[in-house]
Amino acid sequence: MSRVATPHSVVLIEDDTVLGESLVQRLTLEGIATFWARTAHEGEALLRRQRPTLIVCDIRLPDGNGEALLTRLMPELGGTPIIVVTAYGDVAQAVRLLRAGADDYVEKPFSAQLLIDKLAAYAGWAAPAPPAADMAGWSSPAMRTLRRHLLKLGLVDTTVLLGGESGAGKEVAARALHDNGSRAAGPFVAINCAAIPAELLESQIFGHERGAFTGAMERQTGLAEHAAGGTLFLDEVAELGPAPQAKLLRLLQERRFTRLGGREELPLQARIVAATNADLRERVAEGRFREDLFYRLAVVELTVPPLRERPEDLGALAAHFLRHFASAFGQEEPQLSAPSFDAMLAHPWPGNVRELRNRIERAMVLAEGTRLEAADLFPESQAQEAPPLSLAEARDAAEREHIRRVLARAGSRVGEAAQLLGVSRTTLWERMRRLGIKG
Ligand SMILES: Nc1ncnc2c1ncn2[C@@H]1O[C@H](COP(=O)(O)OP(=O)(O)OP(=O)(O)O)[C@@H](O)[C@H]1O
Numbered sequence: 287m288s289r290v291a292t293p294h295s296v297v298l299i300e301d302d303t304v305l306g307e308s309l310v311q312r313l314t315l316e317g318i319a320t321f322w323a324r325t326a327h328e329g330e331a332l333l334r335r336q337r338p339t340l341i342v343c344d345i346r347l348p349d350g351n352g353e354a355l356l357t358r359l360m361p362e363l364g365g366t367p368i369i370v371v372t373a374y375g376d377v378a379q380a381v382r383l384l385r386a387g388a389d390d391y392v393e394k395p396f397s398a399q400l401l402i403d404k405l406a407a408y409a410g411w412a413a414p415a416p417p418a419a420d421m422a423g424w425s426s427p428a429m430r431t432l433r434r435h436l437l438k439l440g441l442v443d444t445t446v447l448l449g450g451e452s453g454a455g456k457e458v459a460a461r462a463l464h465d466n467g468s469r470a471a472g473p474f475v476a477i478n479c480a481a482i483p484a485e486l487l488e489s490q491i492f493g494h495e496r497g498a499f500t501g502a503m504e505r506q507t508g509l510a511e512h513a514a515g516g517t518l519f520l521d522e523v524a525e526l527g528p529a530p531q532a533k534l535l536r537l538l539q540e541r542r543f544t545r546l547g548g549r550e551e552l553p554l555q556a557r558i559v560a561a562t563n564a565d566l567r568e569r570v571a572e573g574r575f576r577e578d579l580f581y582r583l584a585v586v587e588l589t590v591p592p593l594r595e596r597p598e599d600l601g602a603l604a605a606h607f608l609r610h611f612a613s614a615f616g617q618e619e620p621q622l623s624a625p626s627f628d629a630m631l632a633h634p635w636p637g638n639v640r641e642l643r644n645r646i647e648r649a650m651v652l653a654e655g656t657r658l659e660a661a662d663l664f665p666e667s668q669a670q671e672a673p674p675l676s677l678a679e680a681r682d683a684a685e686r687e688h689i690r691r692v693l694a695r696a697g698s699r700v701g702e703a704a705q706l707l708g709v710s711r712t713t714l715w716e717r718m719r720r721l722g723i724k725g
Contacts, residue, residue, distance in 0.1 A: 294317075294319070294338075294339040294340070294405060295318065295319040295320070295321065295339050295340075296313055296318055296319070296320045296321070296338050296339065296341070296342060296405065297321045297323065297329065297336070297338040297340075297341050297342070298310065298313075298320055298321065298322045298323070298342045299323045299324075299325075299326065299328075299329035299332075299341070299343040299344060299347065299352060299355075300322070300323075300342070300371065301324050301325065301344060301346075301347050301348050302344070302394075303324075305394075305395070306322055306324065308398060309322075309342075310322050312398035312399075312402070313402070316402055318339075321336070321338065324348075325347055325348055325349045326347045326349050326350040326351070326352060326354075326355045327349050327350075329343065329355060330355060330359065333359055333362075333363065337363075337364065337366055338366065339366075339367075339405065339408065340366070340368075340369065340404070341356075341363070341367070341368045341369070342368075342371060342392075342401065343355070343356055343368065343369075343370055343371065344370075344371040345371065345372050345373070345376070345379055345383075346373065352370065352371075353370075353382070353383055353386075356368060356370070356383065356386070356387075356388060357386050357387075358437065358440075358466065360386070360387045361465065361466070361470045361471070362465065362466065367389045367408040368387070368388045368389050368390075369388070369389065369390045369391060369392060369401070369404060370383045370388045370390075370391045371391070371392055371393075371394060372391055372392075372393055373393070373394055374393050374394055374395075375393070377393075380393075389408070390404060392404075422602050422603050422605070422606030423599035423601075423602035423603035423639075425598055425599060425602055426591075426596035426597075426598040426599045427598075427708075428591045428595065428596055429591070429596060429599060432459065432588060432589075432591075433462065435586075435588055436459060436462050436463045436466065436588070437466055437467075439463055439467070439586060440463055440466045440467025440468060440469075440470075443469075443557045444585050444586050445538060445557070445558045445559070445560070445582065445584075445585045445586070446460075446463065446559045446560070446585070446586045446587075446588060447523075447559075447560050447561070447562070447566070447583045447584040447585075447586070447587045447588070448460060448560070448561040448562075448588055448589070448590060449561070449562060449563070449587060449588070449590070450561075450563065450589050450591065450592065451592045451638055452637065452638065452640070453637045453640030453641060454590040454591065454593065454638040454639060455590050455639050456561040456563070456590050457476060457519065457521060457561065458639075459590050460474075460517070460519045460561060461474060461519075463517070463559060464516065464517040464519075464557075464559075469515065469516050469557055471515075472513075472514070472515030472516025472556075473512060473513055473514075473515070473517075474516055474519065475509045475512050475513035475517070475518050475519065475556070476519040477490060477509050477518070477521065478521045478522055479521065479523055479525045479530075480522035480525035484527045484529075484530070487526070487527075487530050488529065488530050488533060488546055489502075489506065489508065490508060490509055491508050491509050491518075491520075491530070491533075491534075492508040492510055492537075492544070492546060493507045493508030493510070493511055493545040493546065493548075494506050494508075494546035494547055494548070495545050495546065495547040495548040496547075497547060498545070498546040498547025499546070502547065505545070506545075507545075508545065510537065510552075510554060510556060511552065513555075513556035514555035514556055515555060517556060517557045517558075518556040518557070518558050518559070519559050519561070520534075520558065520559070520560040521560075521561050522561070522562060522563070522564075523560040523561065523562050523566075523583065524562040524563075524569055524575060525564075526575075528576075531579050532576070534579060535576060535578055535579045535582060537554055537558075538558065538579070538582040538583070539582065541553060541554040542554060558583075560583045566580055566583075566584070567580070592635065592638055593635040593638045593639055593641075593642065594633075594634050594635045594687060594688075594691070595688060597631055597688070600631065600642075601627070603642055604622060604627075604630065604646060607642065607643050607646040607647070608620060608646060608650070608658075611646060611647050612650070615650065615651070617650070618656055620653065620655075620656050620657055621656065621657045622657075622658050623657050623658065623659050623660070624674070625659065625660045625674030625675070626658050626659050626660040626662070626663050627680075628660070628675040628677070628679075628680040629660035629663065629664055629667075629674075629675075630642075630663065631680045631681075631683065631684045632675060632680055632683045632684070633664065634687070645663050645664070649662035660674070682721055685721060686721045686722075686723060688707075689703070689707070689714070689717065689718060689721065690723060692706050692707055700714055700715065
């Protein structure tokens with residue numbers, strides 16, 4: 287049986303420039319694609335983008351420790367072999383990492399040949415697994431910050447409330463929190479509080495005993511029990527009626543619950559994450575949502591920003607969905623024409639990432655060629671007749687839209703908006719003048 291040679295790649299996380307450069311040079315000469323990150327932060331970004339054949343990671347890095355980075359990322363790395371680089375004589379640390387899941391270690395100094403030999407040994411392993419989470423495009427500053435917060439929160443059990451418009455990716459964020467946290471090995475159980483009739487909701491969450499109500503023929507465990515050791519995600523939590531709100535409050539306060547019709551008190555062993563696209567404070571003010579429950583849920587409140595506020599993510603998200611549907615439909619991955627990307631930049635995306643996903647899916651089903659045109663993505667806007675925006679016009683449109691939103695968020699205070707945008711006040715005034723935005 288003939289073996290087909292597969293191209294190999296290495297992610298090297300190493301801050302020593304001399305060592306890094308010589309390894310990259312030698313590995314590249316061997317035909318091994320080598321991606322070099324000089325800090326833990328860069329390394330994490332690389333590993334979130336690709337799965338190499340082998341990961342080589344130094345333990346001491348300028349912005350943190352490779353051990354913490356690897357331990358956190360290991361659940362997502364799908365068994366990709368990891369070699370850790372330790373200082374000469376620091377075998378204790380190497381042993382700790384081997385126990386935690388690393389596959390091998392090398393002590394500094396080591397030769398490139400040693401690494402090449404090890405790579406050859408590991409290359410026979412199973413094909414690297416794709417990234418676990420079905421997510422993409424978290425590269426904008428806002429989403430990078432969100433990711434950082436989620437990673438930190440993954441290590442504790444604090445209740446988290448995720449806000450943001452419909453389709454922005456709140457459930458995706460909740461999954462990222464779960465998948466990257468200490469409960470990743472446990473279940474992620476999601477329930478959409480708006481989709482289940484009120485009379486069934488309580489029994490769905492808390493379970494019921496036999497005979498608890500007409501039709502309850504058997505005891506049934508609820509989702510709070512199913513999520514033990516993992517995360518219970520309550521989506522659209524604003525839609526809960528008064529009775530389930532009271533029960534949920536008790537669950538959060540006492541971390542105990544009883545099945546419907548039951549007496550036995552059961553401990554809550556799941557972490558609670560809730561999401562809403564409604565303004566919960568407004569609901570509290572209107573008397574439609576319990577204030578005490580709101581504060582219990584919103585111990586940490588995070589917002590998933592709408593897609594129109596993060597145009598930087600559009601390219602990666604679109605590429606992700608093109609790849610996804612090409613594979614699902616068994617067809618070649620189409621290209622996006624330049625005008626279609628311009629049109630995407632100019633579109634306000636009221637349905638957020640879900641709308642982008644739907645538009646790409648529909649366009650891929652209906653488009654004629656292997657290239658998606660603006661008219662395929664936005665058939666309703668007769669885009670084919672409009673002259674395409676130039677790149678500069680598209681950038682201006684996106685910038686204008688973004689500045690307007692940030693200004694609105696800052697209550698029209700230019701100084702505050704400038705700070706949020708990371709530019710000086712003068713630069714913002716100048717940009718506003720050029721783009722015709724009134725202060
Ligand atoms: N970063 C992402 N990568 C890939 N798919 C994404 C991403 N963000 C969102 N999606 C997809 O967009 C759709 C909407 O995402 P999600 O369900 O997380 O949004 P939501 O904010 O929870 O929406 P709703 O408020 O309507 O429940 C889903 O199909 C999801 O898979």
